[in-house]
Amino acid sequence: MIKVLLVEDNIEISQNIVEYFRDELEIKAVYNGSDAMECLSIYNYDIVILDLMLPEVSGMSVLSHISKNCLNTGVIILTAKEELGDKLKAFNLGANDYLTKPFFMEELKARINSILKSMGKVKRANLLEFKDMQIDMKVKKVYIGTNELELNEKLYKLLEYMVINKGVLLFKEQIFDNVCGYNSDAATEIIEVYISRLRKQLGTFGYGKYLITKRGMGYLLDESIGD
Known part of the structure; x- marks a missing residue:
């Protein structure tokens, strides 16, 4: 099963994502940048869904770590920050996609599938x-x-x-x-x-x-x- 790290400090949003994908993805949910860095140092993930505004360690710092060390991991930025500068910085640091809150779960699913296909991890559904x-x-x-x-x-x-x-x-x-x-x-x-x-x-x-x-x-x- 596709392995996902969800880094989101809003517990309600995090729980909704985990529940929506529970039969399709194996999701590890953490709520701050420090825990995200620890998980990334131990396990390989196919996708990281990453909020930018995180406690302890910023989302940008986590993204920079992924870009340097996790070559086979796709990243979707999930954030309320809509400024063009933030988007450009995230893409320059290696993000594959950028989704602003609020969002539809169906759209997040489509973004995940698109990245997995582009990386050759899932060539057709399932x-x-x-x-x-x-x-x-x-x-x-x-x-x-x-x-x-x-x-x-x-x-x-x-x-x-x-x-x-x-x-x-x-x-x-x-x-x-x-x-x-x-x-x-x-x-x-x-x-x-x-x-x-x-x-x-x-x-x-x-x-x-x-x-x-x-x-x-x-x-x-x-x-x-x-x-």
């Missing part, structure tokens, strides 16, 4: 692609060519997360939080088991070689490996 593999996120099914992979819930979540972040080195702890959940009692070593099982299943169709282990670092799905 569909992820990796070479000849297609993942239908709506029905949670995976196909390589005409063959459907038989994956349990954990392996499906692992593969979906790896494809969303294809080409990105993911730490074991990041994968664990996304596959098992932040509050899981399991040990992070379980990810090694899941990776092994997933590689074996992908190997049946010649795709195991794309799931790379970087010893002591993490894992990535790399489509640049020669066939």
